[in-house]
Amino acid sequence: MFKHSLGSVDIAGLEPRASQVWRSVRLVPLVRTKTIHGLCLARVDERDSFTVTRLGAHTAKPDRELAFLSIVPHSFVVGWGDEAEAELNQGAAFVRESDGKWFHTRGCSVKMKLRMARRASTKALRFAPQQLAIEGLLSLFFAGPEVVTRDWSERLMRRGLDPRVERALSGRALPALSEALRVFEVLDGQCGMLLYFADELFGAFVAPTPEDYRRTHESMVLDVFPAELLDYARYEAPTFRAKIDAGSARTIRELRAALDREELAWKQWTMFTASQLCRSAMVQHVYAMDGFRLERFVTTLERKGEHHAGERVVARDGTVAYLKTYRLSVAQARRAYLLRRLTEAHWDLDDAASKTRMTRGQFIDELIRFDFGWMLGPKVLHELRGR
Amino acid sequence: MQLHKDRIEREDLVLFINACLSATSQAEFYEDAKGQSLALDFLHEYVCRHYRPLYSRTLAAGINDHARARIVTELLCGADKVSKLERATEAKLVATTLARMPPQRVYRLFERVCERRVTNRRVRAVVSEWLATRDMTFDAVKYRRALRTIVGHFHLRTAGEIGRFLFERHTRDGRYETALFERWRAAHYAATSVFELPYSVAVGFARKHKIAKDEFLEKIAPMMTRSERFRTQLAAQRAEADVAPVELSKEAPTRIAQFAFALAAQERGERRDELLAAMDASVARVCDRSPMRLGRVVAVLDNSYSTVGSREKRMRPLAVTVAIDALLRSASRAYTGLWTSAPEDSRWIDVEPRGSTRLAWKVLDALEHKPELVVIVSDGYENDPPGALASVLSAYRASVDPKRTVSIVHVNPVFEAASFGAASFGPAVPMVSVRGAEDVLTALGFARFADDKATLDELARYLDGRVEAFLGSMSASQHDDREDEERSSDDAEALAARRESSSAEVSS
Incomplete structure (x- = not known):
């Protein structure tokens, strides 16, 4: 980090x-x-x-x-x-x-x-x-995660750290x-x-x-x-289109003033x-x-x-x-956001879920939807889902 | 009902003539070549089917050669349902146009007729009549492929060895009696004969024999036409070939400007006086030929970055703009030029394509000078802010100057395919297109039709007047069109060179 x-x-x-x-x-x-x-x-x-x-x-x-x-x-x-x-x-x-x-x-x-x-x-x-x-x-x-989890460690031992892509x-x-x-x-x-x-x-x-x-x-x-x-x-x-009211400008000077106003509006829009x-x-x-x-x-x-x-x-x-x-x-923004929440909660799922104002189930769904399903081992996932 | 019909017809025609003045089927800054070509195909077909008499009369309206060639092709390829009287006028217009067009364009045009598989008595007569005015021996060498297609397609009779020359392969010992053909045959085997051929043919042989660029340009110089010499002068300079420089002042203003912008900045600085003098002389000549004189004129000139044009038309919009600046300066009693991103009244040679298109304020500046005529030269893409000029102008027309004491004309050097015409600044300003700055005086004359004021009858009468002048000037064989003059002198020069070389051969 x-x-x-x-x-x-x-x-x-x-x-x-x-x-x-x-x-x-x-x-x-x-x-x-x-x-x-x-x-x-x-x-x-x-x-x-x-x-x-x-x-x-x-x-x-x-x-x-x-x-x-x-x-x-x-x-x-x-x-x-x-x-x-x-x-x-x-x-x-x-x-x-x-x-x-x-x-x-x-x-x-x-x-x-x-x-x-x-x-x-x-x-x-x-x-x-x-x-x-x-x-x-x-x-x-x-x-x-900062705390040792079995799944994570096993995975690391077998496959090494997954690259972030x-x-x-x-x-x-x-x-x-x-x-x-x-x-x-x-x-x-x-x-x-x-x-x-x-x-x-x-x-x-x-x-x-x-x-x-x-x-x-x-x-x-x-x-x-x-x-x-x-x-x-x-x-x-x-896009912006300048519009000058023909009734309001009677001389060239007034036209110029109207034009300047349009430019100001244009600038503010930009x-x-x-x-x-x-x-x-x-x-x-x-x-x-x-x-x-x-x-x-x-x-x-x-x-x-x-x-x-x-x-x-x-x-x-x-x-x-x-x-x-x-x-x-x-998706990239959401992944970064989820990681941030997880880190802040020290990789505690419940804590992270409450910080994001979601239930744990929703949080896990969100993790899976944004390609982080692999972080949770299949067994853990099953258990958590079942509860 | 009739009124509406007239109005639609007039607008169609104005759109078409504007397209014929500027479009060339080449890529522009904002659009590619294909779109341009498709738009032109449609326009020509549409106008030819609906308003055939006026379509053929457009040939006389001072339009560009590309449009002329397209119109003649269209006229030759579909002649059914045309009345006898109309046919006579058409024939005269076509013959006159062909006589005035440069030969390479005529050959290309005939080739296109062949591609469309059109053969009939009328076309055959037109083709053979035109070919009768040409030196067939010379053309057989210079335009061999085109002539072969045409002769084969129309079953034309050819004199002497021309048939053999066109349709049989050259061999090492199949000698020709005709001197030029023999030189062409020899050039396949020896580098020495290359320099006795027309330049465009010799280029291919030079590559074949691997002749060095400087040597080639030096030796081929007598065989070049003037525009060929003009075109190759920079290449000659780079190759350090010892070729006599071209006299710039004889060129048209737009070409001088284009040449100046093609030079590197340093060299342009060194030749500044020469270029300025050449432009002045050229502009003076154009003004002498046109009777039109203008009063107090202020021009708003667009030198935004989009004026660099495209790869095919490098710097052309800017060159046209600066040439118009020079031309108006000399044709009007009092003149001020306002550039969008260069100081007021800058010399044309110092202008660079830079910045965005910011026109509205400059046009108000121009109106404050109290001129009789304001000319806006721009490609019509206004982006700083978008739509400002159109709304300023309509407000100006509506409330400040409803009696139209000041005329405002938008001159556009670029054809926009998407809207079948050049982009314009709304209905308050008439817009006319130009291809070269030389046409700007003609275009200003045409501007009243682009406005809503003139009727269809007036437009038809204007075209009839142009037709009379066009056909009349031809019978007196006096061209007022400068480019034609150039071309005929070109051909005369080339012809003289050719005669010289062939007579030299006879004496030896």
């Missing part, structure tokens, strides 16, 4: 602007109100290599080591300091050439990497966007998304983007500078999304939809840079509602320099 503190997610230092709609996708550009100095971002293409990332590189017992397995489409490198650009180039070159080791076996190639976030040069850090956050989510509350959908499965990113008209000074499907927030991305953003804008199609996005992507995005992201969250510190810190977070887990996991780089004053989120699917 990772050490986390309670914090909040927001887009401090950024302001949403007029959104642009393409079919089911609505893109809200974010423009900086405070410029960021001494930090920059670059993207390194990893060509969808199947990657095994060793989580603890210096453990004394390599056979007990944890690893994170995934397909990595690309990595991000952040450089910081006075000569951030130079550091960044050096770091990107390192990631491109000598980060990780390839193992080729018959018909498949695997890349071995060290740690989720690794230093790429003196003042540059490499990490795989979204996956840093997803790894955090997987390890969250997942250390098994979650599935997500690549943005490339959605033709509307790449089309929307292509036709989106990037604003001057734009540093970020909120991504909506059928007016549900499905992703956020913020880069430190406008140049970094322009370079990485189209790479959002490589992000992963929950599978239920396919349903949302069927609907046209609702702001309102953008506020979905501003939430309380569990935040874990990952890495400290000069004046900035890299963190990953999961918005506070509730039984229902939308949840986001992500990673971000924030300055000391709280300005968001980098942000990337992944929206959890309903």
Whole structure:
């Protein structure tokens, strides 16, 4: 279980602007109100290599080591300091050439990497966007029960610890998304983007500078999304249409005033939809840079509602320099929620059930429905059910 | 009832003519090529079936070559139920159009007729009449595949060795009497003969013999037409071939703008003065040819990111927009150009495609200048905020200026397949489409039909007037259309080059 503190997610230092709609996708550009100095971002293409990332590189017992397995489409490198650009180039070159080791076996190639976030040069850090956050989510509350149970121990002895697996959908499965990113008209000074499907927030991305953003804008199609996005992507995005009352404006000046009012309404509408992201969250510190810190977070887990996991780089004053989120699917959010309740109740089923305001039967049903049936041995399950 | 019928007919025609002015079946920024092509197929079939007389008259309305070729194909492929009188006019229009179209497009058009398996006395007469005006020997080499299809399909008679050249395979020792055919045969076996062939044919042979790019471009330069030289000049520059530079000022404004945007930023900076001067000269020439003069004009010009166009039409919308800017500047008494995301009155060469489409405020700025005419040049996709301009304009028309003292026209360089026309800013502004900036003055003349004011009769009369001018100018063999002039001079030049080379051969 990772050490986390309670914090909040927001887009401090950024302001949403007029959104642009393409079919089911609505893109809200974010423009900086405070410029960021001494930090920059670059993207390194990893060509969808199947990657095994060793989580603890210096453990004394390599056979007990944890690893994170995934397909990595690309990595991000952040450089910081006075000569951030130079550091960044050096770091990107390192990631491109000598980060990780390839193992080729018959018909498949695997890349071995060290740690989720690794230093790429003196003042540059490499990490795989979204996956840093997803790894955090997987390890969250997942250390098994603290009290010894027979079933669990037997299972561990026979099969080892079951890996925690979650599935997500690549943005490339959605033709509307790449089309929307292509036709989106990037604003001057734009540093970020909120991504909506059928007016549900499905992703956020913020880069430190406008140049970094322009370079990485189209790479959002490589992000992963929950599978239920396919349903949302069927609907046209609702949009705002400006309406000016012809009776109220008699001169050009009045027309202009009416237009400004419409823009204000438009802005408020955008702001309102953008506020979905501003939430309380569990935040874990990952890495400290000069004046900035890299963190990953999961918005506070509730039984229902939308949840986001992500990673971000924030300055000391709280300005968001980098942000990337992944929206959890309903099942993923519920699994995380159940695990959290179980951990809090020290894996006591009755206690956990009462904390979730359910009967024990309901709680067990819920565990089974969300793929955690294996935690309870068949015998126990039968007994509990019978009671 | 009649009134409704007239109105529907007029709207259909305006929609159709607008499509013919801009659409080319190529991908646009927001749409792919397939959708564009399907929409055009439908439009042409619909208008041809319902309003055939007006359909054929559209040929004279200054529409683009792609639309002309489609109309002629449609007219040739279905001629039943056409009255005799109508048939005579149609025949004249078709002959005149074919004479003015570039030959490669005519060959493609005839090929399409062959694909649709149409053969009748009328089509055969049209084809052989057109072929009689051509140098068949030269065309047999340059358009071999097309000519073979056409001759085979229509069972045409050919003179001399042409039949053998078209239908038999070349062999190592099957010599031809005709010098050009012989050169073409020799080019299959030796690299030396390649440079005596037309450029488009030589390109294939150059690849076959693996001739280096710079050497090829240097030696083939005399055999190129002017537009071929214009098109290859950047390739020649990159290959460092020693080819004489093309005189830019002779090109049309849109092509100069496109050329400028194709250059790298640094080189564009270096050649800035040359490009600006070329544009001025070109624009002056266009204005000289058109009698139309405008009064106080303010243009609202869209240089949002969507003006980069598509892969097939790279930077074309922006090039058209900047060329319109230059053209209006020189054709009007007082002119101000307002860009959506560039400073007021920027030189055309400094404009970049950036930012979102934020037009409403700029149009209000434009109206505050108290102009006689406001021209909005945009692709019609307004997104900041959506629908603002349409509602501002309708409110303006309804309450601020109900007497229409200021005319507002929306000029659109992009065809939108989904709505069978270009996207527009609502009923308060008439919208006209253009393909090149050169058409903008014609398009402004056409704008009153896009408005609700003109009747169907007026539109028919306008078209009749255009038809008269079109046919009349042909009999006097004076083209007012600049591109045609270019083409004929192109052909004349190529012909001269060809004669020269063949006479050289005779003397040796």
